[in-house]
Amino acid sequence: MNSFVLKGNVLFSENLDRIGAYPDHFLVCEDGLCRGVFRELPERYALLPVTDYGDNLIIPGLVDLHIHAPQYAYRGMGMDLELMDWLQQQAFLEEAKYADEAYANRAYSMFAEQMKKSATTRASIFATQHRGATEILMDLLEETGLVTCVGKINMDQDAPDDLIEPSADISAYNTIGWINHTSGKYQRTKPILTPRFIPSCTKQLLEKLREVRRTYDLPVQSHLSENPGEVALVKQLFPEAAFYGHCYDRYDLFGRKPESEFTGETIMAHCVYSTDEEIRLLKQNGVYVAHCPASNMNLSSGIAPIRMYLELGLRVGLGSDVAGGQTESIFRAMTDAIQVSKLYWRLVDKSSKQLIFDEVFYLATRGGGAFFGKVGSFEDGYEFDALVLNDAGLPHPQKLNLHQRLERFAYLSADSDGIVSKYVAGKRIL
């Protein structure tokens, strides 16, 4: 079971700056794992069923390291608001509705359905502070076949009363209840510890979350150095911290620590304004940077220095950051990442070379995929996540090679049209 062969035009990242292209090849999945790409099907796989996708493109699934499920309802709206107004008038107002589980079920059903149809195969997702709604979301996501981490948010200050948790103790108590109820419950859906961001959390809460993390060895996701106003606020709240990331790190919520025993997987979204010290700690602790270019434009945050992060060897993936970003499309995040890197080169730093298509494709597949293990490639031993893309809806008069076709698909197919079929961990879900 979960062993089969796909035939088509196969592309995947061979390294950061090179996409390998294999026209009319065989791609083998055995027990949910990739066994490689072949010109001729090896004899040992001769008995596996073959699905012939003809002239379609086959690529690894895309990974979204940062998306807010409850914000999906208002994606692409209220974009003219400033960050703090946007949070107050839109994000918080909408998120408060998830206390109502009927509403949560309706809204999250739409989210799960759209994510299933999207190019995303794996995602790390923010829910709200509501345990009930978060479990509804996890149930729905499990049914889609996607592999996800889902976080019940922790926040006990700096938001309307109906949204914050009444105390650090209650926040921790609900979080532990949620973890106990959901860890191991699902095959594909896992809890992830999710302090909303430093301004939302009292020190008491952060201390509690440290204990939770030590007990359960969960991964962590949060926001970091997204915009200057937020960075200044954190400085004011934590004058004793050397830099923003230090606030998380003091509570063991910032990747690996040499002395600690937990695995340490951590995603920090944005990192637009990380200082040199913060960047060193991101690297030292193996923290994943979730680059969310659309959100950083929409909320007037700026442009993250991704070229530098890649040169320094940081772990980097892409995030849609719906609804800071307007769409769940990671194809769109890829091309946005290229475009803003070009503006960064032009307007900020001429020594920062623009990102190329092969690089953002790497970020969208292997870069973010590494957070989930051996994910994002068709090399032997990788988990089998694949998208089958039909680009026939994009007419052209001339002959195109596979690389051109993939680049064009990414630039022009921002929605789920053209995604013919989708496999996650060896299972066809679309």
Add this chain to the structure above:
Amino acid sequence: MNSFVLKGNVLFSENLDRIGAYPDHFLVCEDGLCRGVFRELPERYALLPVTDYGDNLIIPGLVDLHIHAPQYAYRGMGMDLELMDWLQQQAFLEEAKYADEAYANRAYSMFAEQMKKSATTRASIFATQHRGATEILMDLLEETGLVTCVGKINMDQDAPDDLIEPSADISAYNTIGWINHTSGKYQRTKPILTPRFIPSCTKQLLEKLREVRRTYDLPVQSHLSENPGEVALVKQLFPEAAFYGHCYDRYDLFGRKPESEFTGETIMAHCVYSTDEEIRLLKQNGVYVAHCPASNMNLSSGIAPIRMYLELGLRVGLGSDVAGGQTESIFRAMTDAIQVSKLYWRLVDKSSKQLIFDEVFYLATRGGGAFFGKVGSFEDGYEFDALVLNDAGLPHPQKLNLHQRLERFAYLSADSDGIVSKYVAGKRIL
């Protein structure tokens, strides 16, 4: 004939920063002209046929002030190339193919078909230097029902031999032949004088084009101050010019001139690096600035200071600039314009307020529409261009108002999905 009533949710720009929204209203077209928007249908229109579009949105058609038809074939590809490499390896190579009229017919048929399905109702279009291919394009566009200006390019230097015209005389001769053959031939398709840009034109050619313009009183389109390398090249070629736009103006190719008799309609694409003097002349001569934000990102050009242009009262519209821009979607150009204005505020000039949705909607409708006359509004007397939009494909759990629905449609529907029907100058074409 061409008199009818549409019913639905009507939105249009009332002024630069306000979209008016009229739920469940009647929109009257009489002899191809708009007669206004009504809550109750006035008695005098009671005999006109009514099409009820139910809960769909009805907005004025969008206007594309700058698009290259022959570049449509490679939209969304080769985006990692630098401007000069991109021109040499992609633009010029592809454009040379249009010497072959069979190829031109195949490629331009695809372009015309896609434009028909797009949100664009009117466009100003670059072809190539080939007269035959340009006339094929004009024939095809006329059939679509769109209203367009189409330019046979003039270029007699600084490109491969198979692309440039052999001399200024031959360029002018072919241009006059083309104008004589196409002026008045079509109902909806008009020739527009199109020097490619200053580096492509000898002074002899510009002098000839001045004469052509004086004789035929044609509108003009070209490129202006797109990126620093190009601006420096122009300075070198025209040391005597005070600024880039001055080169066009010396040859009466830059809008109105107080002493001249021709109407002077001129579109200049980009204007990212216009100097104060150039901006004064843009305003004085009533030149339209075609703002092409995607292209300015893709080619690492920068960000045009559109807020300043609006404050100074310049005429501004939007351009897709395919294939510098990857898509013909003017909805996408609208949201790109907002996004880059936010980065401009953040990275370049904190006094330059970000563009809001209502403003870019104005640019896409009335701003660019003015180039074509009374176009881009549903006020009494405007030509009747309308799009009917179905946003049911964008699920949401909450109640939305019309403004939210339109904003969301623009941010999320970058392709032609959701365009239910399309009217141009009172004629339904889709």
